[in-house]
Every structure is written in C-alpha cells, then in structure tokens.
Amino acid sequence: MSNGKKVWYYRTYDDFGNRNNGKTTGQTSKTKAENYCLELFRNNLLVPDSSLKLSQYIEQKNFFEFGKCAYCAENGLKKTYADDCKSRINKHILPLLGKIKFDTLNSKRIEAWQRHLDVPRNSRHLIY
Numbered sequence: 001m002s003n004g005k006k007v008w009y010y011r012t013y014d015d016f017g018n019r020n021n022g023k024t025t026g027q028t029s030k031t032k033a034e035n036y037c038l039e040l041f042r043n044n045l046l047v048p049d050s051s052l053k054l055s056q057y058i059e060q061k062n063f064f065e066f067g068k069c070a071y072c073a074e075n076g077l078k079k080t081y082a083d084d085c086k087s088r089i090n091k092h093i094l095p096l097l098g099k100i101k102f103d104t105l106n107s108k109r110i111e112a113w114q115r116h117l118d119v120p121r122n123s124r125h126l127i128y
Contacts, residue, residue, distance in 0.1 A: 008033030012047045020047075054105055055098035063089060092117065 008030060009022040027033040040046040062068035064086040066079045096113055097105065 010037050010046075052102045053098060054100050054102050055094050057102045058089060058094070058098075 006028060008025045008027050010025060010033070011022045012020045025033040025036040027036050037046060062070075064072060064082045066072055066077075066082040069082065071077075072082045093113075096116065097109070100109065
C-alpha cells in the first residue's frame with residue numbers, strides 16, 4: 001500500500017476459467033488472510049456466483065426496501081419515494097431483465113430495454 005503496509009490479496013476463477021481481479025483481504029499476515037478466505041468460502045462468498053440473476057441481486061441488496069436499503073438510509077429518502085422506486089423496479093425492470101444473469105447484464109441489454117420502454121405497449125417485442 002502507499003503507506004508501506006503490506007496486505008494479502010486473493011484471486012479466483014469464474015465458471016469459464018477466467019481469472020478474476022485480485023481482491024484484498026485487508027489482512028497483514030498470511031494466516032489471517034487464509035482464515036479470511038476460508039470464512040468467505042464457508043459463506044459461499046469467495047467466488048462471485050455467475051448464475052445470480054438480477055432479480056436475486058435486487059432482492060439480496062434490498063433495493064428500495066425502506067428500513068433495509070442502505071442507499072435509502074444514507075441518502076435520507078422518504079418511505080413514499082422508496083416505495084415508488086420499488087414499484088418501478090417491479091413493473092418495468094424485473095419483468096424484462098429480472099431473469100438475466102447479473103454478470104451478463106451489459107450496456108447492449110440495457111439499451112435494448114430502454115428502447116423497449118419507448119415503443120408503444122401493443123407493439124413491444126424484446127428478445128434476449
């Protein structure tokens with residue numbers, strides 16, 4: 001690190017054998033770093049799950065769930081605003097993007113979704 005302190009990093013591989021970027025353990029000793037990684041492994045957090053769907057990610061992160069959502073709390077959002085945002089997610093995002101693997105969500109898919117919203121409802125055709 002810039003202050004001269006040395007910390008241990010770890011790397012993992014995805015489902016396709018591609019090496020993921022290294023992540024810090026924040027630990028200064030090898031033993032503590034290994035224990036940190038073992039704890040991540042026990043909690044199934046060591047390797048990002050490429051099969052995680054956008055809907056599952058939204059649920060895990062409590063998107064706009066008032067009283068649970070970190071973003072709402074950190075930004076002082078009111079319950080009515082959070083409920084409105086949650087309603088938009090359920091109505092406009094999840095029906096079309098919810099089943100997509102989170103790690104395959106890219107700008108091309110998001111742009112297709114945006115175009116879909118601009119087309120009159122009776123002539124919408126969106127293929128993923």
